[in-house]
Structure formats: structure tokens, C-alpha cells
Amino acid sequence: MDRILDLAHRLARFGAWSGGALVVLAAVVIGVDIALRKLFALSIGGASELSGYVLAIGSSWAFALALLDRAHIRIDSLYVILPTRVCAALDILGLVVMLAFAGLLTWQGWHVFYQSFQFGSRALTPIATPLLYPQFLWIVGLVYFVAVIVLLLARASHAFVTGDIATVQRIAGSRTGKEDLEEELESLRRRADGTEAHP
Helix, strand or coil: CHHHHHHHHHHHHHHHHHHHHHHHHHHHHHHHHHHHHHHHCCCCCCHHHHHHHHHHHHHHHHHHHHHHCCCCCCCCCCHHHCCHHHHHHHHHHHHHHHHHHHHHHHHHHHHHHHHHHHHCCECCCCCCCECHHHHHHHHHHHHHHHHHHHHHHHHHHHHHHCCCHHHHHHHHCCCCHHHHHHHHHHHHHHHHHCCCCCC
8 A cells, every 4th residue: 555655646746746837837927918918008818817727726736745745734732742542543533534525625626517517618708718627627636635535544544453653643643843854854965965856
């Protein structure tokens, strides 16, 4: 299962980088649109609409990477003083709650996409974008997010049952300040050696 999680991590990283590239592209388009309006009283049209699609698509793909990297914000005031087994149980509970929320979000998103597909919906804007295309990329990102949660939940539950609490904390626990510091120091060492890996 660790191999599957590693593959999921690579795919999530690719999706997040692709979403980031789309955000940069949207920023360039908006910048050009602003310059054209200011200098020549012209407009590309639809720049703000496209940026909205980009934000939704990029975010849905970044959710999985944030979860796999344990980069989401957690309030861990009590968490750090509880016994490790209780913390591991809370980590699993956190994944269950996240799965319930992400599952509901994805289910509702699917209905939105399906209606757009069924009725051939278009945006009520000058460029009249067929909504099913951006919504398809958005819903695929959400489905992938749910799949990653299920994988993590299965792996963490198996580790918890077999008494491997360290694995539960490694894949689902809250990141500690020490872990963040060690990661930054390792990144600095790789940069100094010229061996920094780029996704």
C-alpha cells in the first residue's frame, strides 16, 4: 500500500503543479487584459471568468497534495499533550470526518457537472464557455481527493490495528515543528550540494 500512496503522491504533485501553472497563466492573461484596457481601451473578454475556473480546478487538485504532505492547518493545542495512541485514533477520526465532507462535496459537484452535461449549459458571459469542460476537470480533482482520503484511511487503520502507531502519525498525524525544521534543513543541504530535486 505504501507504493500506491507514493504513486498517489506523485500524481497529486503533478496535478498541483499543473493547477499552479494554470494560475500563473490566468494571472498573465488578466495582466494583459488590464494593460490593453488601460492603453488601448480594448479587452480580451472573459479573463475574470477563466480565472474563476482555474482557481476551482487548481484548488481541487491541490487538496490531495496538501493532505498527503500533511500541509493542512490543524489546531493541536490538546493534541500534543495526549497519549500517542489517542492521537493516532484522532488522526483516523480526522480522516473519517474529512472523507464525509469531501464525499458530500464531490457528490454535489457531480450533480452540478451532470446537469451541465445534460443541458449543454454555457456561462452567461461574452465567451459563453461550455461549463462541462472546466467542471469536468474540477470534479476529477475532487474524485481524486476522495480516493486519496480512502487510501490514507485504509493504510492508517491497518497500521493502527497492527499497533504501528508511528506509521499512523507519519501519514495522517499533525506535522510537528521539529519535522518542519528538519525538512527545511534537508532542503537547504540539497540546495547547497546542488542536488535539490524538482517535481
